[in-house]
Amino acid sequence: MEKILEQRASEAYITDMARYSIIANLKRAIPDVKDGFKPVQRRIIYAMDAREHAIDRGSKVKSASIVGTVMKWYHPHSDSSIYDAMKPMANSFECKVPLIQPGGSFGNIMGGRAAASRYTEANLTQFALECAIGGLHYSDALVDWIDNYSNKCKEPEYLPVTVPLLLVNGADGIGVGVKVSIPTHNLGEVIDATIRLIDNPNADVILIPDHCIPCEIIDTDWKMISNTGNGSYKARGHITVSENKKGNPVLTITSLPRYNTDIVKNQIEDLVAAGKLPQIQDVLDESKINIKITVTLKKGSDAEFVKDAIYKYTDCERPFSVNFEAIDGVEKLRFSYKSYLESFIQFAMVNKFRFCCARLADINTRMHKLEAFIKVMRSGYIDKIIEMIKKRKEMGDNELIEFIISKANVTDLQAEFIINASLKQLSIGYLRKYEEDFTKLNAEMSGFEAMITNDDLIKDAVRTDLLNAKKKYATPRICNVIKVSNFGNIPQGRFKMVVTENNYIRKLGEQDVVNTIKGDKPKFILPVVENTECILLFDTKGRVFKLPIHKIPVVGRSDAGISLRTVIKGLTADVVSVMYEPWIKKAAKVRDKLYVAVLSRGNVIKKLDINTLTSVPPSGIIYSKVNENDDIISVQIVSDKLDVVVYSGHKALRMSAKEIPVYQRNSLGVAAMNTKDPIEGMSIIYPEATDVVVTTKSGKVNRFSVAGLAQSSRNKAGVGVIKLGKTDSIHSIYGAIASNVLCITTTSDVIKVPVESITSGSSVSQGIKTISTKTDIIIKSEIA
Known part of the structure; x- marks a missing residue:
């Protein structure tokens, strides 16, 4: 009678999902800690080697045949999943030590897929035959066996691998609630670590991945990864x-x-x-x-x-995760590298013990037969026995067996060996060979008997297998370990930085020419900056901001760049100065104390301790208090050993930097000159300067000896430095030497005037005209 059970869908989902996750993780996604294979991989390797499937071990067969055999007997899933599992085991760029020898296209390093299984062929590599499945060639007793999916045949629960294959070839698998990520490692290094652990169980195990393709692995805490079986690292091509x-x-x-x-x-x-x-x-x-x-x-x-x-x-550089999880029996466990190798050593010792037991059983059987032949031949009744066999008229063997037992002192089983042997085997000429074989087998048996009672001898045998595998199959490491800088993943490089009149910023190649783009002229140029550094931008309202250079996109020579207000949210005023942060940090460490001099158009000046600018945040800080209707017009690094020239439109005042008092960031400062005119700028007279060069807004240039601008005190009226016309005024003043070049940027051109070509006069000279048209206007000037 049909019975209907009611159950909530949500409860059924949880129950069914739990069952599904267990099966999926155990039977598909996660490798077994014993042999390092997922079920489909193990079934492929075994099916390619099992003689009952009529697959020739020595030659390649069609991949379609292999897939069909695996699907028929062991893995009743799609043919594509089986073939997809074959592909990485065959490619040296996917498998550290390939297990399958491919014939035809099994994909390529460009990411191409394998050809259809009907076009390719494969067989097992020598490494797979010797180190993965070799023990089964001698005896099925080395592993445990389970029923296949249809209960029509048996399949191995695991393969008797002789090397720690899970660490060598690694594994990737996504199951329900788990992602296994075990990187590949160098076979020789893994074997060395295993032998070291056999010799000293307290030894540390620290291994570094070795990918299938040569690359650079970025150094990290390998000890932590090895000890926990969890972590991440980066590798680059x-x-x-x-x-x-x-x-x-x-x-x-x-x-x-x-x-x-x-x-x-x-x-x-x-x-x-x-x-x-x-x-x-x-x-x-x-x-x-x-x-x-x-x-x-x-x-x-x-x-x-x-x-x-x-x-x-x-x-080309990417992160790799490490999550060393594997199936141990019916449990999913996370292993450290050491705990895995300890597990492998025990696994290999059990395999070796089972091999010794299987070998002993075969030796005992063989020796039992040889002993029968030897005893019979030595008894002197061999001819009589042969004659009795030849003259026997009835089917029964009892009389003959009793005779052989009584005359040769053998067991009934040995007597049956004699009766069933060929006449040639009973020839007296074979006696010496039987005796020699018996002696050899007896010595071999003694060795195996000693091994199964002595763990140290078993370990020696495991060590020998590992050393043989290393000698035959180990290759040099192909991935080198590198250390990287502390810049994280910021690309390193050298650039030219440009800030324009319209507050746009451009990052150009170091050799690129700086142009005017769409009428927006360069205002500040930093000729060489490192991409991993920062710049400081001072605005006219007394705030300074730090901008990482790597955040500024590289542009072409004809690109306008990006607005500073886009990359600096708090910037609302014009930029008055741009400084490279390494300059500031270097200046803060020099023996002679350096300061930042700040001058406003409203005739306020002060010095600021340079150390206050060594840790400016990206959001910015106040570097100077500014009156409501005032603007900062100059920010420069100075020392008390230098002279500073402050100038208005008509006069200039030269003073020692000592005259400028030091104030805090949120302070105003003091009067620079005794004048009612707006201040136009500030420049520095360095000790090597021999001349003063003055430019006016009408385009005149005057040059005279630096001694002609005598040092005075702060808040004095200043003196004239050029004879000015009624509508003209001072644009800029510089200290210079004869080899300098004066660069004047106008609305239509850039004029370069060698300082030595300027007629040397006095502070009352009219100067020379550098701009030919009345409509041209000076944008800026500088000494280079």
Whole structure:
């Protein structure tokens, strides 16, 4: 009678999901700690070796045949899942020590898929035959056996591996609520660690992954990963820098931490399309048997920056997780490297013990037969026995067996051996050979008997197997371990930094020419900055902000850049000065005390301790208090050994920097000059200066001896430095030497005037005209 049980769907889901997760994790996703195989991998290896399936071990067979055999007898799932499991076991770029020898295309390093199973063929590698399944060639007693899915045959519960295969070839698997990630390791290093642990159970086990493709592994806390079986690390491919015949820098990617070259090539092309790497001119994937991606850069590009950017933004460098979980019996456990190797040693010792027992059983059987032949031949009744066998008329053997037992002193089983032996085997000429074989087997039996009663001898045998495997199959390490800088994943490189009149910022290549873009002229230029450093931007309202250089995108020479207000949220005023943070930090450490001098248009000046600017946050701080209708017009680094020139539109005052008092960041300062005119600027007279160069807003330039501008005291009226017209005024003043060049940027041109070409006069000279048209206006001037 049918009975219907009612159950909540939510409860049924939890119950069914729990059952499913257990089965899925045990039977599909997670490797077994004993042999390191997932069920489908073990079934493939066993099916390719089992003689009952008529698969020839010595030659390749069609992959479709292998898949069909595995699916028919052991793994009743889709053929594609079986073939997909074969592929990585056959490729050296996916499997550290391949277990399958492929014939045909099993995929490639570009990420290509394997050809259909009907087009490929395979057989087991010698390593698989010797180190993974070899013991089963001698005796099935080495492993435990379970029924297959249909209960029609048996399959091994595990394979008698002789090396710690789970650490060597690693494993990846996603189950229900678990993700197994065991990286590959160098076979020789794993064997060395195992032998070290056999010799000294208290030894530490610290191993570093060794990928299937040569790459650079970034150093990390390997002891922690090895001791916990959990953690993460990063690996990067090899990128070499060279130059082609046309002088363009070329980056060549010759390896990857994972083998798919198509993905990396596409990622680089996406970076170029998004404008993040405008330095790249062309990307070409030339990979065939080996990885080779060629990245050609534009002339003058910083190859090291592009190299670091490729590492940061593509899978050329990527993180790898370590989660060493495996099935032990019916439990899922996390292993440390040491606990796994300890488990393997015990597993290998049990296998060796079972091999010794199986070998002893065979030796005893063989010796029992040999003993029968020897006793019968020595008894002197061999001819009589042969004659009785020949003249026997009835089917029964009892009379003959009794005769052999009585005359040769053998067991009934041995007597049966004699009766069933061929006539040739009873020839007296074989007696010496039987005696020699018996002696050899007796010695061999003694050795095996000693082993099964002595763990040290079992360990010696396990050690010997490991050393033999290392000698035959170990290869040198292919991944080198590197240390990286403390810049995290910020690409390193050298650039030119430009801040424009309209408060836009551009990061250009070190060799790029600085242009005026859409009428927006450069205001500040830092010729060389490192991408891993920061700049400080001082605004006219007394706030200073720190901006990491790597956050500023690289632009082409014709790109306007980005607005500073986009990257600095608190910036509301114009930028009055830009300083490279390493300058500030270096200046704070020099023996002679340095300060930051701050001057406002409203005639307020002060000095600020430079140490207050060594830790500016990105959100900014106040560096000077400013009156409501005032603006900061100059921020410069000075020392008390220098002279400072403060100038208005008509006069200039030279004073020692000692005259400027030191104030806190939130203070105003004191009067700079005794004048009612707005202040135009401030400059520094360095000790080597021989001349004073003055420019006016109408384009005149005056040069006279630095002695002509005598030192005075702060808050004095100042003196004239050029004879001015009625509508003219001072634009800038510099201390200079004859080899300097005065660069004047106007609304239409950049005029370069060598200082030595300027007629030397006095502080009352009219100067020379440098601007030819009345409509041209000076934007800025500077001494270079």
